[in-house]
Amino acid sequence: MNDRDAREIKRLQWQCRRGMLELDLLLNHFLQHGYAELDSDARQAFERLLGMQDQILQDWLIGQAIPADAELTALIARIRAAIRTAP
Amino acid sequence: MAAARSLPHRHFDALIIGAGGAGLNAALRLAAADLRVAVVSKVFPTRSHTVAAQGGVNAALANALPDNWHWHMFDTVKGSDYLGDQDAIETMCREAIPTVYELEHAGVPFSRLDNGRIYQRAFGGQSQNFGGEQAARTCAAADRTGHAILHTLYQQNLRAKTHFFDEHFAVDLIRDDEGVTLGALVLDIESGEPLIIESKTTLLATGGHGQVYRTSTNAFINTGDGMAMALRVGGPLQDMEFYQFHPTGVAGKGMLITEAARGEGGYLINSEGESFMERYAPNALDLASRDVVSRSIVTEIREGRGCGPNKDYVLLKVDHLGADVVHQRLPGITDICRVFLGIDPAKAPMPVFPTAHYAMGGIPTDRHARVVAPARHGPEEVVPGLYAAGECACVSVHGANRLGGNSLLDILVFGRAAGTDILSYVTENPHHRSMRDAHLEPAIARLARWERQGEGERVADVKAELRRLMEDHCGVFRDQATMAEGVEKLKALRERIEGVRLRDHSQTFNTARIEALELDNLVDVGMATLMSALHRDESRGAHSRVDYPQRDDERWMKHSLYLREDDRMDYKPVRTKPLTVDSFPPKPRVY
Numbered sequence: 001m002n003d004r005d006a007r008e009i010k011r012l013q014w015q016c017r018r019g020m021l022e023l024d025l026l027l028n029h030f031l032q033h034g035y036a037e038l039d040s041d042a043r044q045a046f047e048r049l050l051g052m053q054d055q056i057l058q059d060w061l062i063g064q065a066i067p068a069d070a071e072l073t074a075l076i077a078r079i080r081a082a083i084r085t086a087p
Numbered sequence: 088m089a090a091a092r093s094l095p096h097r098h099f100d101a102l103i104i105g106a107g108g109a110g111l112n113a114a115l116r117l118a119a120a121d122l123r124v125a126v127v128s129k130v131f132p133t134r135s136h137t138v139a140a141q142g143g144v145n146a147a148l149a150n151a152l153p154d155n156w157h158w159h160m161f162d163t164v165k166g167s168d169y170l171g172d173q174d175a176i177e178t179m180c181r182e183a184i185p186t187v188y189e190l191e192h193a194g195v196p197f198s199r200l201d202n203g204r205i206y207q208r209a210f211g212g213q214s215q216n217f218g219g220e221q222a223a224r225t226c227a228a229a230d231r232t233g234h235a236i237l238h239t240l241y242q243q244n245l246r247a248k249t250h251f252f253d254e255h256f257a258v259d260l261i262r263d264d265e266g267v268t269l270g271a272l273v274l275d276i277e278s279g280e281p282l283i284i285e286s287k288t289t290l291l292a293t294g295g296h297g298q299v300y301r302t303s304t305n306a307f308i309n310t311g312d313g314m315a316m317a318l319r320v321g322g323p324l325q326d327m328e329f330y331q332f333h334p335t336g337v338a339g340k341g342m343l344i345t346e347a348a349r350g351e352g353g354y355l356i357n358s359e360g361e362s363f364m365e366r367y368a369p370n371a372l373d374l375a376s377r378d379v380v381s382r383s384i385v386t387e388i389r390e391g392r393g394c395g396p397n398k399d400y401v402l403l404k405v406d407h408l409g410a411d412v413v414h415q416r417l418p419g420i421t422d423i424c425r426v427f428l429g430i431d432p433a434k435a436p437m438p439v440f441p442t443a444h445y446a447m448g449g450i451p452t453d454r455h456a457r458v459v460a461p462a463r464h465g466p467e468e469v470v471p472g473l474y475a476a477g478e479c480a481c482v483s484v485h486g487a488n489r490l491g492g493n494s495l496l497d498i499l500v501f502g503r504a505a506g507t508d509i510l511s512y513v514t515e516n517p518h519h520r521s522m523r524d525a526h527l528e529p530a531i532a533r534l535a536r537w538e539r540q541g542e543g544e545r546v547a548d549v550k551a552e553l554r555r556l557m558e559d560h561c562g563v564f565r566d567q568a569t570m571a572e573g574v575e576k577l578k579a580l581r582e583r584i585e586g587v588r589l590r591d592h593s594q595t596f597n598t599a600r601i602e603a604l605e606l607d608n609l610v611d612v613g614m615a616t617l618m619s620a621l622h623r624d625e626s627r628g629a630h631s632r633v634d635y636p637q638r639d640d641e642r643w644m645k646h647s648l649y650l651r652e653d654d655r656m657d658y659k660p661v662r663t664k665p666l667t668v669d670s671f672p673p674k675p676r677v678y
Contacts, residue, residue, distance in 0.1 A: 010596040014254065014276060017130050017307055019138035019237075021341055024307040025427070054138045055234040062422045084429040 034082040102286035106132035109477030109502035110292030111240035116506030118247035140233030143225035145492035146183035151223035167486025168628035169673040172662035210491040225492040259530035268472040272530035279594030295478040300443035301554040313479040315608035323648035325481040326448035328620035334380035336442020338400035353405040357392035381441040381563035402436035447485040450475035456505035466659035476501040487628020543588030570621040615649040
């Protein structure tokens, strides 16, 4: 990871601090164990996702709703997979 | 670190630290009256923990069933195990009704009955006619009441021109030589730059401290920041031994597995496959009261019958109920298990452990949300210019145990009360008091301490150890030996904080620095919790001791006060006299 990436991850880490424990766990875990592998489009999608309201994020990540945006849907699948497979 | 003189200063009538329901309701009242209001929030305001409150807010509107604020008051006093202050409880239950209507008018989309009135659901502990039939008192906006309230209050505050300092971390309060609060030192998380906010009044509304426990339902932000700030300026914390646990959280993670799982026929087993609740509660079994189930789980683990490689959890089985029942009646649990555990609860048992949920204790205040502390003229002298509301405060309406639906009510009523009192305080004290460099020094020294370079222990390691220590020594299993050992371990851990060093000393978004400052706060509130619990040798409400299983009204109808200096304990009487009605005297708390 280069310095720019490291700075970016620190900035995003604070955006992953949310009002709900479930979101804290899923988003922080993905930031540490999945974000580095995303291409630039997917990284932009992750930023977009972090801009959503907590309750909407919760519905999407826990599986009670699906976003209309296909990029976000794909990203959510990766975040959900990461929490179960990464260390 | 910049010298005190060179730091930028901003001036406001009111400084509010924390942007959950309590902070935003106070801010709205003040900004609407054209005061200059600053709200400091370490995360974006709508990411405050109020957003996670699903249940609803209690108010005796009598929309679904007959109801009366006085019945609500009786239930709250009884629920508090008679430790709640009855003047504050009367205030809360009376004010609940206009508070809900005010929220409705502000735009909170409450669910509706067919006749158009606000929908009200029944929760445990609610009765009609002083302990009679079930009442229905909880107003809800579907299952996202906290979210609806928080977003409505935030939007209204933007309209009223409240000034938000988003992603700013409050380091410490600033006081003058006479003990009057002058504002706070805050840190801009993005730039790493400190800022002095001078204010005529300051409200602490920073929420709870569930992160002090390893297994908690609380978000990462709940680190007791306001409570620890109050301690560091010499104030007490009240009734910190009273902490609410749910028996079944996802082991190692904390999310709640609702009681509905056991209500539908689920049961707990240990590593030997035994349904162990048969031994602890032969009649109620897995539906025994929360504290009994919690303590039984921990006893099984302590005696070596835990499950998993570290034998540190038990299993909750619902797989015998069939996939239809599990998936249709317990959809939330099904989703949580699939996402976090990769299991289908209809096919595999869930690893569970008691999870820390809600603090009844906090910064002592009166019913106007003014912070009070023991001083020359008695145990409840008002600290000038300083207020507290919400979970970080102890007013005390929850006493030893909180009823469902009363936490959102507490933050709204006493957030509003703080706003009302601040309005009159600012009218009587219209000028900023003078702030000198010497007043800033303690806060700046705290910040500077984390700039020290070199090798040392890591924040994350010490935090993990603290959370484990609190769970093991001041969780649901409490006796003299366990807690006394915990106090000694925590004193040793507290000394080690001096040797902890940051690896990263950069300025921009240095989250490691924020986590270090949060660790300071967690250690302080952890000690307040452990010391208060060790000294209260009775069982009352959520504080349940195996060596003192009975409530002892003769010795313990009093509030605990912990002071940071010398880890000292003090006590003050419960306010048993309401404002306009007769007292509810202590009785056995049976449901």
